[in-house]
Amino acid sequence: MSDPFGPFRDPERLRGLTERLHRLTSERPLTFMHVCGTHENAIGRFGIRSLLPPWLRVIAGPGCPVCVCPPAEIDAAVRLATDHSVILATFGDMLRVPGRISLAQARARGADVRVVRGVHDAVRLAVDHPERQVVMLAVGFETTACTTAAAVLAGPPGNFSMILAHRLIPPAMHALLGLPALRLDGFLLPGHATAVTGTVDYETFATVSGLPASVAGFEPVDILWGLERLATLAVHGEVEVANAYARAVRPAGNLRAQQATDKAFEPMDAAWRGLGVIPASGLALRAPYHKLDALARFGLTLDPDLPECLPGCQCGSVMVGLTEPEVCPLFDKSCTPTSPRGPCMVSQEGTCHSRYVYRERRDA
């Protein structure tokens, strides 16, 4: 088979983009934030930061859906799995994120926790186990929310329900603007989420924030191209949204996905690890689908008072770009991927995990 990623990993093209980036000059240091765990992972894996000019810094924002999921939702999932004997289905990354205990710990104590690749796998579990209740802990941003919506609209079997822990990116970006210590010069936008939402919301955001943005894909050429477009805008003081991922992202986005999401869900205020409650940043089932709400079905409420992180853990601050993982006193000491203290070290999409796994070496 031919390599579908070949053109987007071509070292020559990457070198050309790097040279163009280095030909730009900025009178002051610039800081760009991406809001996508897959971007952080790719930036580390391909060693992108070592290619940037000295005046350009790229930091990670709240881009890991697993990391931003607060402990209350995880705790509810654990309680359903342990006290109500449901089959609890969720994504692999969620398993080790701590609530009171993690789903992995619950599984080790006998709970029936299953790893699925998508909500369709969870629905399949419900079809295959009509005698059991199956609950999906649904996390993720716009990209994943539309798949959950599709499952809702398709009419899943009566023994299926869900804990909705989806989050929306634009409201979180607005919330970041309210952090006085955070000085940003532009946003690198997540290509996958933008393929669903389109760029319209982000154009509004650019106008409100006065910050340029560019949409980028996830291969090294995509990311560097996105950064080069963004740097060009920032250096010239232009405020607009550049699309450096046009092969996937249309300005209007994926209308079918948007319509499905809008039909199944309505916005609600939601808590984020590290950011607190953000207005209209979560999703709730619309009235015709309330019967799919697992919390209502089993009479559970979310416990808002659970501590977000273990003592000393800086995840909340890492998640909003105020602290680099390496600065956290726990990083690579008591907090490692095999014994994580906070969610950012658990998920493969987490900033701490990416930095731990893909430690760039400038001395090598």
Added chain:
Amino acid sequence: MPDDRITLGHGSGGLLTHELVRDVFRRALANPLLDPLDDGALLPDPGGPLALTTDGFVVSPLEFAGGNIGSLAINGTVNDLAVSGAHPRYIALAAILEEGLERALLERIVQSAAKAARAAGVVVVTGDTKVVERGKGDGVYLTTTGVGPLRAGFPRTDRGPEPGDVVLVSGPVGDHGAVILATRSGVSLETTLESDCAPVTDLVDALFAVDAVPLFLRDPTRGGLATLLCDLAEHGGCEVAVQEAQVPIRTATSTLCDIVGVDPLHLACEGRVVAVVSADRANAALDAWHGLPSGAQAQSIGELREAPAPRVVLHTRYGGARTLLRPTAELLPRIC
């Protein structure tokens, strides 16, 4: 007409057990040492030191593109002997079967083991069969124990791996892990990707034949190439500098890894070998491997360097460098 499924009776030690061993195991694996079906095999005088290894096999799915648990169990133990510097000779095979296992599937597995043994030049000389209740096993678990005479002059006593030595890999990495991962995650790729499950004996023999006696020799199984290189760095007390662009990886494997979200350097191989040789023997070793079908895509992937602490540094194809670590947890699919 024999029963088409394994029952608890097949593990009772009675007539059914006798028939199963005779008609499935001995029929496929027949050789003069096994044929008496006594309690133990009586082996000829080896005339020197031996290497002994044992390994349990619990792979799921039992059958996969390029092999099944039977060929895997033979090759896994053959390869552990080979990279220990031994000539693989005799294998003991223990099978734990789950009640309800299809007899036809068991026959395919045992025949595959027999074929792998013939290809690797080993004989299965003794064995054991047990049956557990339905739900208490996963179809078939196999354990193989292997023994073979150690070749003279190995392991080397003059020196171990040290800065300046060269790291060679015999072929594309991660194919076995990719096939298992694809099957288990339900991803069907339109590809001919197969497990690399095969004996590495000829690859090891080739190194000795051209006087490229390895300073470090392993097969990158669980944990993949990354884990092996971390072991090497610690063993040698030095840096392993790897050029990413030199590491052979099939496009189908790397594409699958991109879809599922895992690093191909963390995926298991079952028919590859990594050797560290002195720089002045590296070309001879590579030429020897290139002369074998199983080594046609062999590559020099890096070298050992002085370093204050053991580490593996991966030099990316884009001019960056990062530390390569062992995989940290079970390989889980990404969520977005």
